Amino acid sequence: MAEERLQKIISQAGIASRRAAEKMILEGRVRVDGKVVRELGTKVNPAAYTISVDGRPLKGEEQHVYLLLNKPKGYLSTAKDDRGRCTVLDLLPEVKERVYPVGRLDNNTEGLLL
Template sequence: MQERLQKLISQAGIASRRAAEEMILAGRVTVNGLVVTELGSKADPTVDSIAVDGRPVKPASQHLYILLNKPAGFMTTLDDPEGRQVVTDLLPEIKERVYPVGRLDYNTEGLLLLTNDGDWANKLMHPRHEIEKEYHVRVRGKVHQSQIDQLKNGVDLDGRPTAPAQVRLIKDGEQNDWLSITIHEGRNRQVRRMCEAVSLSVVRLKRVRYGALEMRGLKPGQHRLLTEAEARALLTPGAGLRSAEAPREKRARNAGQPPRETRGRGKKPTT
C-alpha cells in the first residue's frame, strides 16, 4: 500500500513528519535510487526501496517513548554542524534511532520527550491537543504584577498574540525572581520571547512538566522509558491538562520546587 513519503519516514523513527518534509525538499530522500523532492510523493515500502541520505528506511522494530531530563549545553537535534553535543549523546544504551518531540533551546533545561513513533510525535505536536507545558523561569531582577498580568493575557509575537497563559510567582529572591509559566502552544523560543516582550531577562529556563508527566527522581542527563499507558495517556483529550484553579500548595508539590540558585548545573544562559 502506498503512503506519503513523510509518513513512512516518520513511522520508521527517522524524524518527525515536519522534519521529513524538510528532508524531502532538500533532496535527501530517494525512491528506487531516484531523488524525490515533491511532498505529495508516495511509495510502497513493501516493493519500493526508500532511503534517506543513502540509508534504507525500515519500520521501527519496536516503539520507544523516552522522558529525558535535558541539561543545558545540548542541542535538541540529531546532529550539529558546529560539533556541539546533542541530546541523543545522553542515550548511548538506546540502540533504536530516536528523535526529539519538539525542541528545547541549547541553554534550556528540563523535560524532553524522544521517540521513534512518528505518528505519536506528530499527534503530540498538533495544536488541537493543547497539551500543557510548564516552565520554571528565573529572571534578572524583580517581577512586577503588571508584567505577570501581561504574560497571562497574552503578548504579541510575530504579529499575533500568544494564548492566555498560567503565570505565578513561585520564588521571591533578593536579586532574581522565579516564575512558573504554563503554556499549551509551541512557538519557537516562546517562553523566552514572551518574557522579553514584557522586559524580563531570562537567566535560567527549565521545563518541569509536559501534560501530566514530570521528572521526579531524574537528575540532569538521566532518562526513563515511558510505559505504553503513559504514552497513550498524553493523547487522551484533557488528560494532559491541569486546572488553573488548583490550590497553590498542590501545584507546587506536583510541579516540584524551583532549583536553588546555588545548585545550578550546566551552563547558564547569558540572555
C-alpha cells in the same frame, strides 16, 4: 500494505518528524528505488520499494515503547528547546528510542507525563 506519503513513512521509521522529512525531500536527500524524490506528497508502498535517506535504507516502522515520567519542576514538556533550557528528555539519557512527550505541564509544574 497501502501507499502512504513519503514524509509519513520517514517519520514512522523514526528518522525525523514529518516537517523535517518534508525538508529532507525538498533537499533531495530521499531516494525511492535509487531515484531522488523532491515532490512533497509522493505516495509509495514501503513494502514494495526501497526507500533511503542520506544513502541509508529505512528499516521500517519504529517500535513503540511507552514510558511514564513524573516530571519535576524546572523541566519543559517538550523534546527540544531552542533556548537551551532543560527538557524532559534530559531526564531520560539511557533511553535510545525516539521519545515524544505526551501531555503539557508548565515549567514550574510537576506531574505525570506519558
